[in-house]
Amino acid sequence: MPRTAAPPDAADTSLRQQVYASLREALTSGRFAPGQKVTFRYVAGELGVSLTPVREAMRRLVAEGAFEMNPNRSVRVPLMTRDKVLELRDIRMELEGLAAAKAALAATRNQIAGIRRAAREIIVARNRGDGATDRQKVREFHFAVYAAAGQPTLLRLIEGLWLQTGPYMNLLYPDFISSSRGPAGRQRLIEALEVRDATAARREMETDIRRALSYVADLADENGNIAPAAPATAGKRRSQPTTAAAFELQAN
Amino acid sequence: MPRTAAPPDAADTSLRQQVYASLREALTSGRFAPGQKVTFRYVAGELGVSLTPVREAMRRLVAEGAFEMNPNRSVRVPLMTRDKVLELRDIRMELEGLAAAKAALAATRNQIAGIRRAAREIIVARNRGDGATDRQKVREFHFAVYAAAGQPTLLRLIEGLWLQTGPYMNLLYPDFISSSRGPAGRQRLIEALEVRDATAARREMETDIRRALSYVADLADENGNIAPAAPATAGKRRSQPTTAAAFELQAN
DNA sequence: AATGCAATTTTGTGATCACAAATCCCACGA
Protein backbone atom coordinates (compact mmCIF):
# COMPACT_ATOMS: atom_id res chain seq x y z
CA MET A 1 0.00 0.00 0.00
CA PRO A 2 1.39 3.37 -1.02
CA ARG A 3 0.02 5.47 1.78
CA THR A 4 -2.62 5.96 4.41
CA ALA A 5 -4.25 9.32 4.86
CA ALA A 6 -2.98 11.74 7.47
CA PRO A 7 -5.24 12.47 10.46
CA PRO A 8 -6.34 16.10 10.62
CA ASP A 9 -4.53 17.00 13.83
CA ALA A 10 -1.67 14.95 15.26
CA ALA A 11 1.88 16.16 14.78
CA ASP A 12 3.78 14.18 12.17
CA THR A 13 2.46 10.77 11.25
CA SER A 14 4.73 10.14 8.33
CA LEU A 15 6.42 6.80 8.22
CA ARG A 16 9.75 8.54 8.14
CA GLN A 17 8.97 10.14 11.48
CA GLN A 18 7.80 6.85 12.96
CA VAL A 19 10.94 5.09 11.80
CA TYR A 20 13.01 7.92 13.22
CA ALA A 21 11.27 7.62 16.59
CA SER A 22 11.67 3.85 16.55
CA LEU A 23 15.38 4.01 15.91
CA ARG A 24 15.83 6.69 18.52
CA GLU A 25 14.06 4.55 21.05
CA ALA A 26 16.10 1.52 20.04
CA LEU A 27 19.32 3.48 20.45
CA THR A 28 18.54 5.03 23.81
CA SER A 29 17.28 1.77 25.22
CA GLY A 30 20.45 0.05 24.15
CA ARG A 31 18.89 -2.30 21.63
CA PHE A 32 21.87 -1.78 19.34
CA ALA A 33 25.37 -2.56 20.52
CA PRO A 34 28.10 0.01 19.95
CA GLY A 35 29.98 -0.82 16.78
CA GLN A 36 27.08 -2.80 15.42
CA LYS A 37 26.35 -2.48 11.73
CA VAL A 38 22.75 -1.57 10.93
CA THR A 39 21.58 -1.90 7.35
CA PHE A 40 18.70 -0.11 5.70
CA ARG A 41 17.11 -3.31 4.55
CA TYR A 42 17.30 -4.84 8.00
CA VAL A 43 15.47 -1.94 9.58
CA ALA A 44 12.97 -1.78 6.73
CA GLY A 45 12.22 -5.47 7.07
CA GLU A 46 11.96 -5.29 10.84
CA LEU A 47 9.52 -2.40 10.74
CA GLY A 48 7.65 -3.58 7.68
CA VAL A 49 8.23 -0.51 5.54
CA SER A 50 10.11 0.21 2.34
CA LEU A 51 13.62 1.57 2.12
CA THR A 52 12.54 5.14 1.45
CA PRO A 53 11.43 6.26 4.91
CA VAL A 54 14.20 4.21 6.52
CA ARG A 55 16.85 5.94 4.48
CA GLU A 56 15.62 9.37 5.39
CA ALA A 57 15.36 8.55 9.07
CA MET A 58 18.78 6.92 9.23
CA ARG A 59 20.47 9.69 7.27
CA ARG A 60 19.13 12.16 9.75
CA LEU A 61 20.48 10.10 12.62
CA VAL A 62 23.85 9.99 10.88
CA ALA A 63 23.77 13.78 10.58
CA GLU A 64 22.99 13.98 14.28
CA GLY A 65 25.88 11.72 15.16
CA ALA A 66 23.70 8.93 16.54
CA PHE A 67 24.91 6.66 13.76
CA GLU A 68 28.13 6.97 11.85
CA MET A 69 28.96 6.12 8.31
CA ASN A 70 32.09 4.44 7.07
CA PRO A 71 33.73 5.69 3.89
CA ASN A 72 32.52 2.34 2.50
CA ARG A 73 29.00 3.67 3.07
CA SER A 74 27.85 1.31 5.76
CA VAL A 75 26.06 2.60 8.83
CA ARG A 76 27.00 1.58 12.35
CA VAL A 77 26.51 2.59 15.94
CA PRO A 78 29.55 4.72 16.81
CA LEU A 79 32.17 3.34 19.14
CA MET A 80 32.90 5.58 22.06
CA THR A 81 36.35 6.80 22.93
CA ARG A 82 37.70 8.73 25.87
CA ASP A 83 38.31 11.79 23.73
CA LYS A 84 34.79 11.78 22.42
CA VAL A 85 33.32 11.44 25.89
CA LEU A 86 35.40 14.33 27.13
CA GLU A 87 34.35 16.45 24.20
CA LEU A 88 30.70 15.62 24.79
CA ARG A 89 31.15 16.31 28.49
CA ASP A 90 32.42 19.82 27.90
CA ILE A 91 29.76 20.63 25.33
CA ARG A 92 26.99 19.28 27.51
CA MET A 93 28.23 21.23 30.50
CA GLU A 94 27.92 24.40 28.48
CA LEU A 95 24.56 23.75 26.91
CA GLU A 96 22.80 22.02 29.77
CA GLY A 97 24.28 24.53 32.18
CA LEU A 98 22.84 27.30 30.02
CA ALA A 99 19.48 25.56 29.92
CA ALA A 100 19.43 25.22 33.72
CA ALA A 101 20.27 28.90 34.09
CA LYS A 102 17.47 29.88 31.72
CA ALA A 103 15.10 27.53 33.48
CA ALA A 104 15.86 29.25 36.77
CA LEU A 105 14.67 32.50 35.24
CA ALA A 106 11.68 31.16 33.36
CA ALA A 107 10.26 28.07 35.09
CA THR A 108 6.63 28.27 36.13
CA ARG A 109 5.34 26.87 39.38
CA ASN A 110 3.80 23.94 37.52
CA GLN A 111 7.03 23.16 35.74
CA ILE A 112 8.96 23.15 38.98
CA ALA A 113 6.37 20.81 40.47
CA GLY A 114 6.90 18.43 37.55
CA ILE A 115 10.65 18.56 38.01
CA ARG A 116 10.26 17.83 41.72
CA ARG A 117 7.97 14.90 40.94
CA ALA A 118 10.55 13.38 38.59
CA ALA A 119 13.20 13.76 41.28
CA ARG A 120 11.02 11.86 43.75
CA GLU A 121 10.39 9.09 41.23
CA ILE A 122 14.10 8.65 40.70
CA ILE A 123 14.54 8.00 44.41
CA VAL A 124 11.67 5.52 44.46
CA ALA A 125 12.96 3.58 41.47
CA ARG A 126 16.50 3.52 42.77
CA ASN A 127 15.40 2.25 46.18
CA ARG A 128 13.54 -0.55 44.44
CA GLY A 129 16.66 -1.39 42.45
CA ASP A 130 14.68 -0.78 39.26
CA GLY A 131 17.45 0.34 36.91
CA ALA A 132 15.33 0.79 33.82
CA THR A 133 12.85 3.08 35.52
CA ASP A 134 15.68 4.88 37.25
CA ARG A 135 17.33 5.76 33.96
CA GLN A 136 14.02 6.75 32.44
CA LYS A 137 13.22 9.07 35.31
CA VAL A 138 16.66 10.62 35.33
CA ARG A 139 16.05 11.48 31.71
CA GLU A 140 12.63 12.90 32.50
CA PHE A 141 14.07 15.00 35.31
CA HIS A 142 16.72 16.52 33.11
CA PHE A 143 14.43 17.22 30.21
CA ALA A 144 11.79 18.71 32.46
CA VAL A 145 14.43 21.25 33.46
CA TYR A 146 15.49 21.87 29.87
CA ALA A 147 11.91 22.25 28.68
CA ALA A 148 11.31 24.81 31.41
CA ALA A 149 14.03 26.96 29.86
CA GLY A 150 11.66 27.60 26.96
CA GLN A 151 14.38 27.56 24.31
CA PRO A 152 13.43 25.25 21.45
CA THR A 153 16.72 25.32 19.57
CA LEU A 154 18.67 24.66 22.73
CA LEU A 155 16.38 21.75 23.55
CA ARG A 156 16.92 20.25 20.13
CA LEU A 157 20.69 20.45 20.48
CA ILE A 158 20.61 18.81 23.90
CA GLU A 159 18.43 15.99 22.63
CA GLY A 160 20.99 15.32 19.94
CA LEU A 161 23.78 15.14 22.50
CA TRP A 162 21.87 12.73 24.71
CA LEU A 163 21.29 10.54 21.72
CA GLN A 164 25.02 10.23 21.27
CA THR A 165 25.73 9.29 24.85
CA GLY A 166 22.53 7.27 25.18
CA PRO A 167 23.64 3.75 24.27
CA TYR A 168 26.57 4.00 26.65
CA MET A 169 24.70 5.34 29.61
CA ASN A 170 22.62 2.18 29.44
CA LEU A 171 25.57 -0.07 28.98
CA LEU A 172 27.50 1.44 31.83
CA TYR A 173 24.62 1.97 34.18
CA PRO A 174 25.66 -0.65 36.76
CA ASP A 175 29.13 0.79 37.21
CA PHE A 176 27.74 4.23 37.04
CA ILE A 177 25.05 4.07 39.64
CA SER A 178 27.38 2.75 42.28
CA SER A 179 29.38 5.95 42.09
CA SER A 180 26.38 8.25 42.20
CA ARG A 181 26.26 10.72 45.02
CA GLY A 182 22.50 10.53 45.42
CA PRO A 183 19.71 13.08 45.32
CA ALA A 184 21.47 15.96 47.05
CA GLY A 185 22.54 17.65 43.83
CA ARG A 186 19.10 17.43 42.30
CA GLN A 187 17.60 18.87 45.45
CA ARG A 188 19.96 21.82 45.33
CA LEU A 189 19.11 22.35 41.68
CA ILE A 190 15.40 22.46 42.43
CA GLU A 191 15.97 24.96 45.21
CA ALA A 192 17.95 27.14 42.85
CA LEU A 193 15.06 27.08 40.38
CA GLU A 194 12.65 28.11 43.11
CA VAL A 195 14.62 31.14 44.18
CA ARG A 196 15.47 32.01 40.56
CA ASP A 197 19.18 31.65 41.17
CA ALA A 198 20.50 31.10 37.65
CA THR A 199 24.13 30.90 38.71
CA ALA A 200 23.51 28.20 41.28
CA ALA A 201 21.29 26.22 38.89
CA ARG A 202 23.98 26.29 36.26
CA ARG A 203 26.62 25.23 38.74
CA GLU A 204 24.61 22.23 39.94
CA MET A 205 23.89 21.09 36.41
CA GLU A 206 27.50 21.45 35.35
CA THR A 207 28.73 19.56 38.36
CA ASP A 208 26.33 16.71 37.73
CA ILE A 209 27.38 16.33 34.11
CA ARG A 210 31.06 16.66 34.84
CA ARG A 211 30.90 13.95 37.45
CA ALA A 212 28.91 11.52 35.31
CA LEU A 213 30.90 11.84 32.10
CA SER A 214 34.29 12.06 33.78
CA TYR A 215 33.42 8.76 35.36
CA VAL A 216 32.59 7.27 31.98
CA ALA A 217 35.82 8.62 30.48
CA ASP A 218 37.79 6.86 33.19
CA LEU A 219 36.39 3.53 32.06
CA ALA A 220 38.40 3.71 28.86
CA ASP A 221 41.05 1.10 28.25
CA GLU A 222 44.65 1.84 27.34
CA ASN A 223 43.63 2.50 23.73
CA GLY A 224 41.02 5.03 24.73
CA ASN A 225 38.12 2.74 23.83
CA ILE A 226 35.24 2.59 26.19
CA ALA A 227 32.81 -0.14 25.40
CA PRO A 228 33.51 -3.62 24.13
CA ALA A 229 35.10 -3.67 20.72
CA ALA A 230 32.04 -5.78 20.00
CA PRO A 231 31.64 -6.14 16.24
CA ALA A 232 28.24 -7.67 15.52
CA THR A 233 26.07 -7.04 12.51
CA ALA A 234 22.35 -6.44 12.40
CA GLY A 235 22.22 -7.02 8.69
CA LYS A 236 22.20 -10.73 9.48
CA ARG A 237 23.89 -12.69 6.88
CA ARG A 238 24.72 -15.98 8.45
CA SER A 239 21.62 -16.27 10.60
CA GLN A 240 23.00 -14.74 13.82
CA PRO A 241 21.28 -15.71 17.08
CA THR A 242 19.07 -12.63 16.80
CA THR A 243 18.95 -12.47 20.54
CA ALA A 244 17.97 -8.81 20.36
CA ALA A 245 14.24 -8.29 20.45
CA ALA A 246 12.85 -6.87 17.26
CA PHE A 247 11.84 -3.28 17.57
CA GLU A 248 8.56 -1.81 16.46
CA LEU A 249 7.18 1.20 14.70
CA GLN A 250 6.55 4.00 17.15
CA ALA A 251 3.55 6.26 16.83
CA ASN A 252 5.76 9.22 17.68
CA MET B 1 21.84 7.66 -15.78
CA PRO B 2 21.63 5.82 -12.48
CA ARG B 3 25.09 6.48 -11.12
CA THR B 4 28.69 7.27 -11.80
CA ALA B 5 31.42 5.41 -10.03
CA ALA B 6 32.97 6.77 -6.84
CA PRO B 7 36.62 7.86 -6.99
CA PRO B 8 38.88 5.81 -4.74
CA ASP B 9 39.74 8.57 -2.31
CA ALA B 10 37.76 11.81 -2.14
CA ALA B 11 35.35 12.34 0.68
CA ASP B 12 31.70 11.94 -0.28
CA THR B 13 30.76 12.31 -3.92
CA SER B 14 27.16 11.21 -3.59
CA LEU B 15 24.60 13.39 -5.26
CA ARG B 16 22.91 13.81 -1.92
CA GLN B 17 26.05 15.35 -0.53
CA GLN B 18 26.45 17.63 -3.51
CA VAL B 19 22.87 18.79 -3.26
CA TYR B 20 23.36 19.36 0.44
CA ALA B 21 26.47 21.47 -0.23
CA SER B 22 24.68 23.40 -2.95
CA LEU B 23 21.75 24.27 -0.73
CA ARG B 24 24.06 25.21 2.11
CA GLU B 25 25.95 27.54 -0.15
CA ALA B 26 22.72 29.00 -1.50
CA LEU B 27 21.50 29.64 2.02
CA THR B 28 24.65 31.21 3.39
CA SER B 29 25.09 33.40 0.34
CA GLY B 30 21.54 34.63 0.69
CA ARG B 31 20.22 33.17 -2.54
CA PHE B 32 16.96 32.31 -0.78
CA ALA B 33 14.93 34.99 0.90
CA PRO B 34 13.68 34.38 4.45
CA GLY B 35 10.14 33.03 4.34
CA GLN B 36 10.58 31.78 0.80
CA LYS B 37 9.03 28.44 -0.04
CA VAL B 38 11.42 25.95 -1.62
CA THR B 39 9.98 22.84 -3.22
CA PHE B 40 11.73 19.56 -3.83
CA ARG B 41 10.93 19.55 -7.50
CA TYR B 42 12.23 23.07 -7.96
CA VAL B 43 15.60 22.19 -6.48
CA ALA B 44 15.73 18.91 -8.36
CA GLY B 45 15.01 20.64 -11.64
CA GLU B 46 17.48 23.42 -10.96
CA LEU B 47 20.28 21.00 -10.16
CA GLY B 48 19.32 18.42 -12.75
CA VAL B 49 18.87 15.49 -10.40
CA SER B 50 15.93 13.37 -9.30
CA LEU B 51 13.87 13.92 -6.18
CA THR B 52 15.64 11.26 -4.14
CA PRO B 53 18.90 13.03 -3.30
CA VAL B 54 17.10 16.35 -2.97
CA ARG B 55 14.70 14.95 -0.42
CA GLU B 56 17.46 13.56 1.71
CA ALA B 57 19.52 16.72 1.57
CA MET B 58 16.57 18.98 2.37
CA ARG B 59 15.31 16.79 5.18
CA ARG B 60 18.70 17.02 6.77
CA LEU B 61 18.64 20.78 6.49
CA VAL B 62 15.21 20.79 8.09
CA ALA B 63 16.58 18.71 10.94
CA GLU B 64 19.41 21.20 11.33
CA GLY B 65 17.01 24.12 11.42
CA ALA B 66 18.26 25.67 8.19
CA PHE B 67 14.85 25.08 6.63
CA GLU B 68 11.58 24.69 8.44
CA MET B 69 8.56 22.64 7.60
CA ASN B 70 4.94 23.70 7.89
CA PRO B 71 2.39 21.26 9.25
CA ASN B 72 1.12 21.26 5.65
CA ARG B 73 4.45 19.73 4.74
CA SER B 74 5.92 22.53 2.73
CA VAL B 75 9.50 23.62 3.23
CA ARG B 76 10.56 27.24 3.63
CA VAL B 77 13.45 29.36 4.79
CA PRO B 78 12.68 30.22 8.42
CA LEU B 79 11.71 33.73 9.36
CA MET B 80 13.86 35.23 12.06
CA THR B 81 12.45 36.68 15.23
CA ARG B 82 14.03 38.57 18.07
CA ASP B 83 13.54 35.67 20.47
CA LYS B 84 15.20 33.26 18.09
CA VAL B 85 18.19 35.55 17.59
CA LEU B 86 18.62 35.95 21.31
CA GLU B 87 18.45 32.21 21.81
CA LEU B 88 21.02 31.65 19.10
CA ARG B 89 23.18 34.37 20.57
CA ASP B 90 23.33 32.73 23.97
CA ILE B 91 23.97 29.27 22.53
CA ARG B 92 26.67 30.54 20.23
CA MET B 93 28.36 32.43 23.03
CA GLU B 94 28.63 29.19 24.97
CA LEU B 95 29.79 26.95 22.16
CA GLU B 96 32.03 29.32 20.28
CA GLY B 97 33.43 30.56 23.56
CA LEU B 98 34.23 26.99 24.48
CA ALA B 99 35.84 26.44 21.10
CA ALA B 100 38.00 29.52 21.49
CA ALA B 101 39.10 28.36 24.93
CA LYS B 102 40.02 24.94 23.60
CA ALA B 103 41.81 26.51 20.67
CA ALA B 104 43.92 28.55 23.05
CA LEU B 105 45.11 25.31 24.62
CA ALA B 106 45.56 23.31 21.43
CA ALA B 107 46.36 25.59 18.49
CA THR B 108 49.61 24.88 16.66
CA ARG B 109 51.89 27.59 15.40
CA ASN B 110 50.70 26.95 11.86
CA GLN B 111 47.07 27.20 12.84
CA ILE B 112 47.66 30.50 14.57
CA ALA B 113 49.43 31.76 11.47
CA GLY B 114 46.38 30.85 9.40
CA ILE B 115 44.09 32.65 11.82
CA ARG B 116 46.28 35.73 11.68
CA ARG B 117 46.25 35.64 7.90
CA ALA B 118 42.46 35.56 7.82
CA ALA B 119 42.37 38.53 10.19
CA ARG B 120 44.60 40.50 7.85
CA GLU B 121 42.46 39.63 4.87
CA ILE B 122 39.38 40.91 6.65
CA ILE B 123 41.04 44.28 7.05
CA VAL B 124 42.08 44.40 3.42
CA ALA B 125 38.63 43.51 2.14
CA ARG B 126 36.93 45.97 4.44
CA ASN B 127 39.22 48.78 3.42
CA ARG B 128 38.37 48.04 -0.18
CA GLY B 129 34.68 48.14 0.65
CA ASP B 130 34.39 44.57 -0.64
CA GLY B 131 31.51 43.29 1.45
CA ALA B 132 31.28 39.82 -0.02
CA THR B 133 34.94 39.05 0.60
CA ASP B 134 34.71 40.65 4.01
CA ARG B 135 31.93 38.32 5.09
CA GLN B 136 33.72 35.35 3.60
CA LYS B 137 36.92 36.14 5.45
CA VAL B 138 35.14 36.75 8.71
CA ARG B 139 33.74 33.29 8.37
CA GLU B 140 37.16 31.86 7.59
CA PHE B 141 38.67 33.61 10.59
CA HIS B 142 36.10 32.20 12.96
CA PHE B 143 36.23 28.69 11.61
CA ALA B 144 40.01 28.69 11.61
CA VAL B 145 39.78 29.27 15.34
CA TYR B 146 37.14 26.59 15.82
CA ALA B 147 39.07 24.07 13.76
CA ALA B 148 42.14 24.72 15.90
CA ALA B 149 40.16 23.54 18.92
CA GLY B 150 40.33 20.04 17.48
CA GLN B 151 36.83 19.05 18.59
CA PRO B 152 34.88 17.55 15.70
CA THR B 153 31.48 17.36 17.38
CA LEU B 154 31.75 20.92 18.60
CA LEU B 155 32.68 22.06 15.11
CA ARG B 156 29.66 20.33 13.63
CA LEU B 157 27.33 22.00 16.10
CA ILE B 158 28.78 25.43 15.40
CA GLU B 159 28.42 24.94 11.66
CA GLY B 160 24.75 24.17 12.18
CA LEU B 161 24.28 27.34 14.17
CA TRP B 162 25.98 29.48 11.54
CA LEU B 163 23.73 27.99 8.94
CA GLN B 164 20.72 29.26 10.86
CA THR B 165 22.01 32.78 11.19
CA GLY B 166 23.62 32.77 7.76
CA PRO B 167 20.90 34.18 5.51
CA TYR B 168 20.38 37.08 7.88
CA MET B 169 23.98 38.02 8.35
CA ASN B 170 24.11 38.61 4.62
CA LEU B 171 20.87 40.49 4.52
CA LEU B 172 21.84 42.74 7.38
CA TYR B 173 25.47 43.18 6.50
CA PRO B 174 25.24 46.87 5.52
CA ASP B 175 23.66 47.89 8.83
CA PHE B 176 25.90 45.56 10.63
CA ILE B 177 29.27 46.61 9.37
CA SER B 178 28.69 50.24 10.23
CA SER B 179 28.47 49.31 13.89
CA SER B 180 31.53 47.13 13.91
CA ARG B 181 34.26 48.04 16.30
CA GLY B 182 37.09 46.99 13.99
CA PRO B 183 39.96 44.58 14.28
CA ALA B 184 40.91 45.23 17.91
CA GLY B 185 38.90 42.33 19.29
CA ARG B 186 40.31 39.87 16.78
CA GLN B 187 43.80 41.06 17.59
CA ARG B 188 43.26 40.45 21.29
CA LEU B 189 41.86 37.01 20.50
CA ILE B 190 44.95 36.09 18.51
CA GLU B 191 47.20 37.27 21.31
CA ALA B 192 45.26 35.15 23.77
CA LEU B 193 45.77 32.11 21.55
CA GLU B 194 49.50 32.78 21.40
CA VAL B 195 49.96 32.94 25.14
CA ARG B 196 47.56 30.04 25.68
CA ASP B 197 45.18 32.13 27.72
CA ALA B 198 41.94 30.18 27.43
CA THR B 199 39.95 32.53 29.62
CA ALA B 200 40.85 35.60 27.61
CA ALA B 201 40.20 33.81 24.31
CA ARG B 202 36.77 32.81 25.50
CA ARG B 203 36.00 36.29 26.70
CA GLU B 204 36.93 37.87 23.37
CA MET B 205 34.87 35.39 21.41
CA GLU B 206 31.86 35.81 23.66
CA THR B 207 32.06 39.56 23.45
CA ASP B 208 32.22 39.50 19.68
CA ILE B 209 29.17 37.26 19.34
CA ARG B 210 27.18 39.14 21.94
CA ARG B 211 27.77 42.41 20.18
CA ALA B 212 26.93 41.12 16.72
CA LEU B 213 23.74 39.26 17.59
CA SER B 214 22.48 41.80 20.08
CA TYR B 215 22.70 44.29 17.27
CA VAL B 216 20.67 42.02 15.00
CA ALA B 217 18.07 41.49 17.70
CA ASP B 218 17.60 45.25 18.00
CA LEU B 219 16.59 45.41 14.35
CA ALA B 220 13.35 43.62 15.12
CA ASP B 221 10.10 45.46 14.53
CA GLU B 222 7.32 45.81 17.10
CA ASN B 223 6.13 42.27 16.35
CA GLY B 224 9.57 40.79 16.95
CA ASN B 225 10.14 40.05 13.27
CA ILE B 226 13.53 40.83 11.89
CA ALA B 227 13.66 40.58 8.14
CA PRO B 228 11.04 41.58 5.63
CA ALA B 229 7.87 39.55 5.89
CA ALA B 230 8.72 38.85 2.26
CA PRO B 231 6.61 35.95 1.03
CA ALA B 232 7.94 34.76 -2.32
CA THR B 233 7.91 31.22 -3.64
CA ALA B 234 10.67 29.34 -5.41
CA GLY B 235 8.31 26.68 -6.61
CA LYS B 236 7.26 29.17 -9.26
CA ARG B 237 3.83 28.62 -10.46
CA ARG B 238 2.75 31.75 -12.23
CA SER B 239 6.05 32.50 -13.89
CA GLN B 240 7.63 34.81 -11.26
CA PRO B 241 10.44 37.10 -12.44
CA THR B 242 12.99 34.49 -11.40
CA THR B 243 15.44 37.24 -10.70
CA ALA B 244 17.46 34.94 -8.45
CA ALA B 245 20.35 33.30 -10.25
CA ALA B 246 20.00 29.57 -10.54
CA PHE B 247 22.33 27.70 -8.25
CA GLU B 248 24.55 24.82 -9.25
CA LEU B 249 25.68 21.47 -8.02
CA GLN B 250 28.68 21.81 -5.76
CA ALA B 251 31.50 19.33 -5.80
CA ASN B 252 31.50 19.34 -2.02
C1' DA C 1 -16.66 43.48 -8.13
C1' DA C 2 -16.74 40.06 -4.50
C1' DT C 3 -17.48 35.25 -3.16
C1' DG C 4 -18.08 30.27 -3.22
C1' DC C 5 -17.02 25.98 -5.15
C1' DA C 6 -15.60 22.41 -8.18
C1' DA C 7 -11.94 20.94 -11.49
C1' DT C 8 -7.11 20.94 -12.22
C1' DT C 9 -2.42 21.12 -11.10
C1' DT C 10 1.22 20.97 -7.92
C1' DT C 11 3.73 18.69 -4.32
C1' DG C 12 5.30 15.57 -0.58
C1' DT C 13 5.34 10.58 0.53
C1' DG C 14 6.21 5.84 0.02
C1' DA C 15 7.15 1.76 -2.91
C1' DT C 16 9.79 -0.32 -6.43
C1' DC C 17 13.38 -0.97 -9.89
C1' DA C 18 18.17 -0.94 -11.72
C1' DC C 19 22.89 -0.79 -10.95
C1' DA C 20 27.52 -0.74 -9.14
C1' DA C 21 30.47 -1.02 -5.21
C1' DA C 22 31.36 -3.83 -1.01
C1' DT C 23 31.25 -7.82 1.19
C1' DC C 24 31.05 -12.55 1.80
C1' DC C 25 31.80 -17.39 0.72
C1' DC C 26 34.20 -21.28 -0.76
C1' DA C 27 37.36 -23.74 -3.23
C1' DC C 28 42.12 -23.98 -4.64
C1' DG C 29 47.05 -23.89 -4.10
C1' DA C 30 51.38 -23.04 -1.47
Add this chain to the structure above:
DNA sequence: TCGTGGGATTTGTGATCACAAAATTGCATT
Protein backbone atom coordinates in the same frame (compact mmCIF):
# COMPACT_ATOMS: atom_id res chain seq x y z
C1' DT D 1 47.41 -24.21 8.01
C1' DC D 2 47.13 -20.12 5.90
C1' DG D 3 46.31 -16.95 2.64
C1' DT D 4 44.16 -15.86 -2.05
C1' DG D 5 41.31 -15.32 -5.86
C1' DG D 6 36.98 -15.30 -8.20
C1' DG D 7 32.09 -15.79 -8.34
C1' DA D 8 27.70 -14.97 -5.88
C1' DT D 9 25.20 -12.10 -2.70
C1' DT D 10 24.30 -8.12 -0.11
C1' DT D 11 23.76 -3.25 0.23
C1' DG D 12 23.64 1.81 -0.58
C1' DT D 13 22.32 5.11 -4.31
C1' DG D 14 19.54 7.29 -7.63
C1' DA D 15 15.55 7.31 -10.77
C1' DT D 16 10.81 6.56 -11.51
C1' DC D 17 6.01 5.52 -10.53
C1' DA D 18 1.56 5.93 -7.97
C1' DC D 19 -1.22 8.29 -4.92
C1' DA D 20 -3.40 11.53 -1.82
C1' DA D 21 -3.36 16.00 0.39
C1' DA D 22 -2.78 20.99 -0.68
C1' DA D 23 -2.75 24.74 -3.37
C1' DT D 24 -4.31 27.12 -7.35
C1' DT D 25 -7.24 28.25 -11.01
C1' DG D 26 -11.51 29.03 -13.43
C1' DC D 27 -16.17 29.72 -13.50
C1' DA D 28 -20.66 30.69 -11.98
C1' DT D 29 -23.66 33.13 -8.91
C1' DT D 30 -24.90 36.87 -6.20
